[in-house]
Amino acid sequence: MAAGVAKDADGTDDSNGCGALYGSTYLDDLTYFAKENNSLYNNSSYVFTEPPENISTYIVSNGTPRNIGTGECSPATLLTNAADNGSDKSLLTANNPDELYTELDDLFQYTLERAASGSAASVIAATRSGEGAVYQAIFWPNMDDPSGDPTVTWVGEVHALMVDSLGQLYEDTVQDSTLDTAEDKRVIFYYDNTEKKTMACWDGAVDIVSGTCSGTSKDLDEVSYLWSAAEWLADITEADILVNRIAYMSNEKRRYIFTWNDLNNDGKVGTPGTPSTQYGFEFEEGTNWNTLSTTATAAGRDSLFSDFGVTTAAELNEIVNWMRGKDDLTDNSVRARQVPTPANFNITGSPANITWRLGDVIHSTPTAVGKPVESFHLLYKDVTYAEFYSKYEHRRNVIYFGANDGMLHALNGGFYDPSSKSFCKNLDSDNLCFDDGSMPELGAELWAYVPYNLQPHLKCLVDPNYRHKYYMDLKPRIFDVKIFSVDADHPGGWGTILVAGMRLGGKELESDGVADNRKFISSYIILDITNPEEKPVLLGELTVNSNTHADMGYTTNIPTVVPIKPDGSDDSEWYLVFGNGPTSLDGTSDQKPRLAAFNLNQLTSGSSEPFQILSSLGSTRGSIELSGSDNGFVSDPVTIDFLVGGSLDEDYRGDAIYFGTVEGTWGNWSGKMYRWVTNADTSSTTPDDWGNSLTNEPDLLINTGRPITAAPTIGWDGFNYWIYFGTGRFLHEDDKSDVSSNGKDLFFGLKEPVNLDGDFTWATIGFNDSTGDINSTNLPGSRNLVRTDQIVVSQADSKTQSLLTCLDGTSDCLIPSTNIGGSDDLVNYFSELEDFISGTGFIYDIILNPIGYTGTDGWYLKFSEDRERNLGQPTLLGGLTTFTTYQPYENICLLEGLANLYGLYFKTGTAWHEAVFNSGASEGVDPKVISRKEIGKGLATTPNLHVGKADGAKAIVQTSTGAIVEIEQPTLPLQESKTGKASWLRE
Numbered sequence: 001m002a003a004g005v006a007k008d009a010d011g012t013d014d015s016n017g018c019g020a021l022y023g024s025t026y027l028d029d030l031t032y033f034a035k036e037n038n039s040l041y042n043n044s045s046y047v048f049t050e051p052p053e054n055i056s057t058y059i060v061s062n063g064t065p066r067n068i069g070t071g072e073c074s075p076a077t078l079l080t081n082a083a084d085n086g087s088d089k090s091l092l093t094a095n096n097p098d099e100l101y102t103e104l105d106d107l108f109q110y111t112l113e114r115a116a117s118g119s120a121a122s123v124i125a126a127t128r129s130g131e132g133a134v135y136q137a138i139f140w141p142n143m144d145d146p147s148g149d150p151t152v153t154w155v156g157e158v159h160a161l162m163v164d165s166l167g168q169l170y171e172d173t174v175q176d177s178t179l180d181t182a183e184d185k186r187v188i189f190y191y192d193n194t195e196k197k198t199m200a201c202w203d204g205a206v207d208i209v210s211g212t213c214s215g216t217s218k219d220l221d222e223v224s225y226l227w228s229a230a231e232w233l234a235d236i237t238e239a240d241i242l243v244n245r246i247a248y249m250s251n252e253k254r255r256y257i258f259t260w261n262d263l264n265n266d267g268k269v270g271t272p273g274t275p276s277t278q279y280g281f282e283f284e285e286g287t288n289w290n291t292l293s294t295t296a297t298a299a300g301r302d303s304l305f306s307d308f309g310v311t312t313a314a315e316l317n318e319i320v321n322w323m324r325g326k327d328d329l330t331d332n333s334v335r336a337r338q339v340p341t342p343a344n345f346n347i348t349g350s351p352a353n354i355t356w357r358l359g360d361v362i363h364s365t366p367t368a369v370g371k372p373v374e375s376f377h378l379l380y381k382d383v384t385y386a387e388f389y390s391k392y393e394h395r396r397n398v399i400y401f402g403a404n405d406g407m408l409h410a411l412n413g414g415f416y417d418p419s420s421k422s423f424c425k426n427l428d429s430d431n432l433c434f435d436d437g438s439m440p441e442l443g444a445e446l447w448a449y450v451p452y453n454l455q456p457h458l459k460c461l462v463d464p465n466y467r468h469k470y471y472m473d474l475k476p477r478i479f480d481v482k483i484f485s486v487d488a489d490h491p492g493g494w495g496t497i498l499v500a501g502m503r504l505g506g507k508e509l510e511s512d513g514v515a516d517n518r519k520f521i522s523s524y525i526i527l528d529i530t531n532p533e534e535k536p537v538l539l540g541e542l543t544v545n546s547n548t549h550a551d552m553g554y555t556t557n558i559p560t561v562v563p564i565k566p567d568g569s570d571d572s573e574w575y576l577v578f579g580n581g582p583t584s585l586d587g588t589s590d591q592k593p594r595l596a597a598f599n600l601n602q603l604t605s606g607s608s609e610p611f612q613i614l615s616s617l618g619s620t621r622g623s624i625e626l627s628g629s630d631n632g633f634v635s636d637p638v639t640i641d642f643l644v645g646g647s648l649d650e651d652y653r654g655d656a657i658y659f660g661t662v663e664g665t666w667g668n669w670s671g672k673m674y675r676w677v678t679n680a681d682t683s684s685t686t687p688d689d690w691g692n693s694l695t696n697e698p699d700l701l702i703n704t705g706r707p708i709t710a711a712p713t714i715g716w717d718g719f720n721y722w723i724y725f726g727t728g729r730f731l732h733e734d735d736k737s738d739v740s741s742n743g744k745d746l747f748f749g750l751k752e753p754v755n756l757d758g759d760f761t762w763a764t765i766g767f768n769d770s771t772g773d774i775n776s777t778n779l780p781g782s783r784n785l786v787r788t789d790q791i792v793v794s795q796a797d798s799k800t801q802s803l804l805t806c807l808d809g810t811s812d813c814l815i816p817s818t819n820i821g822g823s824d825d826l827v828n829y830f831s832e833l834e835d836f837i838s839g840t841g842f843i844y845d846i847i848l849n850p851i852g853y854t855g856t857d858g859w860y861l862k863f864s865e866d867r868e869r870n871l872g873q874p875t876l877l878g879g880l881t882t883f884t885t886y887q888p889y890e891n892i893c894l895l896e897g898l899a900n901l902y903g904l905y906f907k908t909g910t911a912w913h914e915a916v917f918n919s920g921a922s923e924g925v926d927p928k929v930i931s932r933k934e935i936g937k938g939l940a941t942t943p944n945l946h947v948g949k950a951d952g953a954k955a956i957v958q959t960s961t962g963a964i965v966e967i968e969q970p971t972l973p974l975q976e977s978k979t980g981k982a983s984w985l986r987e
Contacts, residue, residue, distance in 0.1 A: 018073035025072035027079075031057040031086030057086030061093045062100055131179065131421060131948070133226060133413070134161045134169055135368055135399050136189075138198075138962045139360035141468075143339050146353050152339050154468050156361040156403055158411065160226040160443065161187065162423075167946035167954035167966065171200075171224045177414075177442060179421040187223060188213070189964040191896075191937045198962035208936040208965060220962070221342040226423060227443025229411050231345045233325060234354040241325040241357075244282050249446075249533050251438055257283040257324060257407070259450035260538055261307060263292060264299040265518060267543045267610025269603075280538050283450050285320055289313040302513035307452075307520075309459045322462045323406060323450070325357035334462050359405025359461075360468075363503055365475040368413055369496065369529065370397040374480040380652050384482070384492025384570075391491050394431050396532045398446060400498055402472025406458050407448040408500050408525060410536070412440045446532065452541050453523040454502070456509050474501035479561045481574045483601045484528075495530035497539065497600070499576065501555035504585055519544040522554040524578065526603065526611065539603040540611030550615045550623040552596060553589060553633060556581035556731075558711070560637045561600070562654035566684040569651070574600040575687065577657055577676075579634020580623075587731030589633045593661045595676060595698065596623035597687040617696055619686040624696055629672065632663030636711035636873065637676075642760075643716065653680045658701070660708025662729055669740040671707040673725060673748075674698040677762060699762040701752075706745055710941070711873040713881070715906055717838060721752040722858065722906060724881050728869020730939065736888045745869040747883070747902070749909050750858040753780030756842060756850040765857045772816040776843050776852030783853065786815060786837050788909035789861035793830055795915060795927045802830035802913035805928075830913045838907040859909035864932070866890070868900070872941030875955075878972025880916055881906050882955055884940040899940035899959050901933045901967055916952070918968045935965045945969075 018025060034055035065076040072078045083091040094100035137158045142150035162170045162179045170184040188201040193211030200223045204215015236253050245254040260269060260280040269280070281287055290313055293304035310316050318334070327337050337356045341347055347354060371393050377386035397413030414423050417433040423442060424433035440446065450458070454471055461471075477499045484490035506522035521544050528537040542552075559578035565571070580594040599620040602609040614622040637659035641652055657676040664670045676698035678690050691697050706727035715722040726747040735741040753763040763781030770784035790813035796802035804827065806813040815827040820836045827833050839855020863869070867887050874883035881904050888897040903916045911931035938959030946954040952970040959965065 025078055028072065028081035028085050031082045035086050055086075056088075057082065058089050059083040059086070059091055060100070060104055061091060063095060064093055065091075131165050131418065132163050132416065133368075133423070134163050134956070134964070135159075135366040135413075136161070136958065136962075136964065137361035137364070137366050137401060138220070139362055141360075143356065145336065145338055146340055152337055152356060153335075153466065154360040154404065155230075155337070155339075155356045156358050156405075157228065157230040158358070158361060158366050158399065158401060158409075159228040159230075160399075160413070161223075162226055163946065165948040166950045167948055167956065167968075169964065169966070172226045173224050175224060177226060177423045185224075188966065189220075189962060191959070191961040191963045192217065193937075209934060211936065219343075221344050224344060227441070228345070229409070229443050229445065230356060230358045231342075231347070232441060232443045233357040233445060234341075234345060235347050236325065236357075238326065242285055242321055244284050248535050249440065251440055253441075253444075255324060255445055255448065256535070257448045257450065258535075258538075259283045259455070260452050260541060261292065261296070261304055261455065262452060262518070262543055262545075263296045263304070265301045265516075265545055267545060267612050268608060269538050269540055269611075283320060283448075284324065285317045287320075289316050301516045301518065302511050306512050307455045309456055319458050319462055323458065325355060327355040332464065335464050335466055358409075359403040359407075359471075361401055361403045362470075363473045363475065364402035364500075366399045366401040366411075367476045367478060368397055368399045369395075369478050369498075369532075370413075371395050372480050372494075372496065376480070376652065382652075385480075385494055387491040388480070388494035392496075392530075394427060398529070398532045400476045400478075400500070400529075402474060402476065402500055402502070404469065404471045404473055404505070406454050406461055406471045407450055408472050408476070409448045410446045410529075410532075412442060412444045412446050414442045447536060449525065449527070449536070449538070451502075451506075451523060451525055453506050453520045453543070456520050457506070469507075470503060470505035472500060473503035473505050474555060475558055476500040477558050477560075478529075481561060481563075481600060482572050483574050483604050484530075485604065489531045489534070495528055498525075498527045498529045498536075499559050500525045500527075501558065503556050504554050504582075506555070507585075517545050517547075521552075522581065524555055524559065524576075524611075526576070526600070539600075542611050542613070544612065546612075548614055550580075550594060550596060550613045551583070551591065552578075552580045552594065552613060552623070553583045553591070554581035554585075557634055557659075558636045560639045560657060562597070562639050562657060562678060563652050564678065564680050564684050564686075565651045565653055566680075567651050569684075572652075573684065573686075575654075576600055577637055577639070579637060579659060581633050582662075582731070583633075585732070586734060587662070587729065588665050589631050589662075591625075591631060593626040593629050593632045593634050593663065594623050595626070595634060595637075595657075595659070597621065597690075599686075617688045619688055622687060624691070624698075626661070626674070626697060627695070628697075628700070629661060630663040630670065631665070632661050632671070635660040635662065635709050638711050638714065640714045640721075642721065654678055655680070657698075658712050658714065658723060659698075660704075660710075660712065660725060662707040662709055664707070664740070666734065666738050667740050669707045669729060669738075669743070670703075670705050671727060672703050673701040673708060673712065673723065673750075675701055675762065677760075700764045702748070702750060702765045702767055704746060704748070704767065706743065710871055713874045713876050715876045715881070717907060719841060720754075720838065720855075723750045723752065724748065724874045724876065724883075724906070726870025726874070726883060726885070728871055728885075730869060730871055730886060730888070736892050742867045742888075744866075745863050746860055747863070747870055747874075747904075747909070748785075748858065748860045749881070749904075749906060750785075751780065751838075751855070753857070755779075756853075767860075770815060770856050773819050774856065776854065778853065780853060780857060783855065783857045785857055786833075786859045786909070787813075787861065788859045789864060791833070791910050793911040793913055793929045793931075795929050796830070796913050799831035799834065799913055800829060804828055804830060804833060830908070830910075833910070834905075834907050837909075861904075861909055871939065872943070875943055875945050876906060877945050877947070877953055879906050879974035880904065880912065880969065880972055882943055882945065882969070884935070884943055884957060886939045896937040896961060897939060899935045899938055899957070899965075901935050901940075901943065901955060901957060901965075902931055903933075903955075903969060904931055905973055912971070912973050914971045914973075916969050916971050916973075918970060933967060935959070935967065936963060937961055938963060940965075 080091045139156040143152040145151045171187045173184045185202045188206045190206040192199045200218045201213035202216040240254045244256045245252045296304045372389045376382040399411040415427045422433045425439035426434045428434035482493045484495045501524045502522045509520045511518040523542040526539040562575040564573045576598045582589045596613045617624045639654040642655045707729040709729045712725035728745040753761045768784045770786045792805045794803040842850035843852035845851045868885045885900045905912045911929035938961035940959045943955040943957045952972045955967040957965045
């Protein structure tokens, strides 16, 4: 702090005027007071709608301040003191417009310099007891370089923590890759309201609301992670960073990066091992780019170099080397990535600085893959899948994610030995931990793929004036599919594929050549990752080279897979289904919602078709427009195979695909929920057989009037199928201020309509409030919805004892019913509400023929807070649907916002009659059950549920601040539902 900082302590320096200054010397006193004084907080006359904060003042001088006069009468002295007293940044000066732009931009970026996350924490239980690991991705918009300036921009990290059987997170304190709760510290990531950043709480509890830790608070770079991807990449030497590993699966500390280019412009990926270069090539300086470019031009298209926006191999190698991690400290024409070595990084030679080589990971949640998890051998008695499962039951764990460094990454998660609670590099013949020093380290990057469609954008990454762009920013999806020829890696023809998208990455660009009709698009990539001991095999990348191909916009939705296996046949067809995305980065679309299907068998057959989507719907690939919708796009689809006669048919078939839409534009958002029915009751169908018999279009489930951006979840109560989903959007900064984006959003629990034979009618459900008893002859779809957000549930030991009241203290929210209500003809008790909504089965005549219906079409609630919205898929476990909401602050200048976690009984849309959260009921003589819990600052999406030795479950939610919130749910309504066979659902 400068001398003479406060008016009452700086002697004669303060003055009401200094002649040439035309003012006083109080500026430094004002900046000091704003930063240090807390007395205003204690003034009871002030009401704070948000937690009060002191004001930091940063000063940039346009030109060098004059150095005239004495003491603070010198502008240079006064501005220097004011800057020092007002913040932790000294006075900044700029002598020309370019310098002013740079200083202001750096300063704005500096204020954002803290860890953040846009993804969810991936919780993987390696054993039935719930022990395993948590994989977290975080990013920094800025990081200090060795001189202390925030010049290193948009870097990321993926690391692992250990989790015990109670769902508690631990660091690897002693760095032995073994969970020992006596030696390893319990750690909770939380947002510290004082420090204004995410920190780690060691061996203590966290108060989410106040943002405080009762134990020891540490910075994130003081946590001893199980492993860190950024640390492993930083430990590669400058020489080794330029070349791929010689032996793919080895302990050699080098990367393996590859790419693909459609050299002959047919959209097809060739087969590895063939003479064709179509299958892909290594992304390193030693690749013969000139030969590949000659191959491209010989096919009548532009050169390979033009795809990268360069003209020579030398220019291309500059991009390649930078992306691989080369950091030339003498070359100012490329982005610098030198940072001080973090305290928890163990780097060979203990250098003071490292090169940070991993780009920002924002929305691409790390996805771990180990043993096969689809359980087709149990659900459908498929003996070929049993063979596949047996071979890969102890498969290496690999963590997959996309980053905005232009690559899709795969990290080594190793193996977990439950007998020793250890994570290890290899297993012996008894599946116990074994390390002979030949296998990759934990957290090592096994491979990275550079998508063909991103190649024109890669040059931007190298630019020292880089402004952030999205590249590979969508969460990967993993599917077990039977599309391969039978071989050693694919027993029974089964394999595991990865599908990765770009979200808002891959802005459409057209090829430069006059005769070259290619377009570089926001794309999906499909890889065969069945055997992680071998290199991955690229199966396809979505391309466009014709005007007959559909414009699918940005790849913002996560695809689903639809299997079609006819009765009595060993053959099956597997379709990838996804929707269009917005056509603009602000989340708007200039075309109607569209759904696409592609036959994955085509990618592995001898007469394969390219991974391209036609504008019309065909038998193997194509798309269909939702003609009844306004301009918009599709949210994440999910596939379900319904129970038949109370059990699954042994021939697996996807019966329906559920998905929502975002429709309209700024000031007038809306949306709908649809289902696309495959009509595959007993025989094989193709996409041109799906949907409405007249138009092939999906059938409308409900018009919500609000946008739907997250996937639904499907449940079964023994009689009805339920569809759970919420509304809301937050795709662009304007969603904080747009009046429609901030409209009242909703959450639904809807029953799929059936007829008196129990068959689905695929009727549209009317969005009408239930006002009382419904005629038993009213068909499902016209039986109304119960609004439940005003209903309060009293805590009681049983449903019949749990009294219902209303939030406002009246009985106005309770449903009148002479059929189910009590003596006052109101639905007063929890058991009555459950029967009124879910029904009690059909009504039968005297000879037991069904003649009528009971129950409503389901329930819905309006979120209680303004601007509150649902942005993540709900979970369903033990009769409890759990989901998050996000509420941006009303003040558009404030970041973060607030996140909440809901736990609702799946049949009523209210709280359960017992507390499902710890401290889940109000105090007093007649406690009320709490169904909504605040989980702190930041945006939250889909919660992960951890089920282990503790009662119930634990919801683990990562917010956009990087905090990992743990919420115990000790009381599940249906305790027996932790295990057991259910219908088959593909998210």
